[in-house]
Amino acid sequence: TxxxxxxxxxxxxxxxxxxxxxxxxxxxxxxxxxxxxxxxxxxxxxxxxxxxxxxxxxxxxxxxxxxxxxxxxxxxxxxxxxxxxxxxxxxxxxxxxxxxxxxxxxGVNPFDQPDVEASKIATRRLTDEYEKTGKLPPESPTLVSDRSLAATLRAHLGTIEPGHYVAILAYIEMNAAHEAELQAMRRAIRDRYRVATCVGFGPRFLHSTGQAYKGGPNTGVFLQITCDDAADLAVPGQAYTFGVVKAAQARGDLQVLVERGRRALRIHLDTDVRRGLQTLRSAVAQAIG
The missing domain is CATH 3.40.50.10490 (Glucose-6-phosphate isomerase like protein; domain 1)
Known part of the structure; x- marks a missing residue:
């Protein structure tokens, strides 16, 4: 720490x-x-x-x-x-x-990053699919508006044991207001379960802690947060937007986490990210209370 x-x-x-x-x-x-x-x-x-x-x-x-x-x-x-x-x-x-x-x-090679590459491959598959069909494959993440959100979080966080850690993986804008909400969540989880907590903004963390989350010891409990983009831009020379790339990176990383047997839950927010985070923070408090 x-x-x-x-x-x-x-x-x-x-x-x-x-x-x-x-x-x-x-x-x-x-x-x-x-x-x-x-x-x-x-x-x-x-x-x-x-x-x-x-x-x-x-x-x-x-x-x-x-x-x-x-x-x-x-x-x-x-x-x-x-x-x-x-x-x-x-x-x-x-x-x-x-x-x-x-x-x-x-006994590991500190200059290798095999699990970072795994997420890249999964992301490329999704963006290739988008170029062919004009959309990403269908999915059904847990929505922040779901009435069962607190119960879903309770079941997920209930798998935490001593010596584990919790990582919040937020594919949202990195700013002070959003970080304050995430810090409040991690503090509540740490104080309740007495475990280490991490917060990473995606896709930034993929080339950092992302390697350890997928390739390191299987002691992590992951909460991935995604959102709808209020504004988006086309990627020059490609059929998709930067928002599609971000969504593909989040989904690709979640896919690899699950394939590696990691405990991972995705919560999706709408375009009002600040309000969505506040709702999620309240649900976390209810789940662990």
């Missing part, structure tokens, strides 16, 4: 990609947790290792207190101090070297 000072907060995204894509394959790997809000020690399970990347020139007092509380409660904490932001270059070397060593210990 990565904890970084606010001024170097985005370093976590780089580390997340490095660790997940390099080690998550052949049923093995490390599951990095980035941007998860810090909570009290009691909401964490015994499977956590916290790495605190603290910027000495711009520390955060509340963050220091939260990490100290975790340490005093017996959770393992690794502290790395950066004197200033230029020390990020040294961290790149440290973590790349450590990842290569971890790959050797795990």
């Amino acid at each position: 990565l904890v970084a000072s606010p001024a170097i907060y985005d370093l976590g995204a780089w580390l997340e990609q490095l660790l997940a894509e390099s080690t998550g394959k052949e049923g093995k790997g490390l599951i990095p947790v980035d941007r998860e809000p810090l909570g009290p020690p009691a909401v964490y399970g015994a499977d956590r290792l916290f790495v605190y990347l603290r910027l000495a020139s711009a520390p955060d007092a509340r963050q220091d207190e939260a990490v100290e509380a975790l340490e005093h409660a017996g959770h393992p904490v690794v502290r790395i101090t950066l004197d200033d932001s230029y020390d990020a270059g040294a961290e790149f070397f440290r973590w790349e070297f450590a990842t290569a060593v971890a790959g050797s210990v795990l």
Whole structure:
């Protein structure tokens, strides 16, 4: 679990990609947790290792207190101090070297990404189908408007066990309002089940944590979120739009997750994504309450 000072907060995204894509394959790997809000020690399970990347020139007092509380409660904490932001270059070397060593210990090739390619192949099949027929194959995802949404979520999240993790895979616009809703969902799930939680915006995460989700240990419970596009653009030289590409990427990735025996549920929103996320957050709260 990565904890970084606010001024170097985005370093976590780089580390997340490095660790997940390099080690998550052949049923093995490390599951990095980035941007998860810090909570009290009691909401964490015994499977956590916290790495605190603290910027000495711009520390955060509340963050220091939260990490100290975790340490005093017996959770393992690794502290790395950066004197200033230029020390990020040294961290790149440290973590790349450590990842290569971890790959050797795990017995995997850290430079391979076999499961990223699997999603690409599934996506190409869907876009090829669209070019031939003018539409994607029929499907029946769970709609956010379904009356049984909370019950569906309860059954899905009810499969969580100690040592598992939950990943929210959101194929929606990445902005502060949407992230706040997703963070509220992950926090509620973490606090209820005491498991690690991840949030990824699609298709961005496919070349990051997506490799570990499909190729790493089968301990993930996945909630995929898709939406209708309020606006769309044609892909130059192709018969489909960027919205179709995004939809094909989401469906292709879900297909591979299911083929790999992963527990995955897709929830589809309409064009009002903010309202749909609020409805979903309420349903999650009802499901785990």
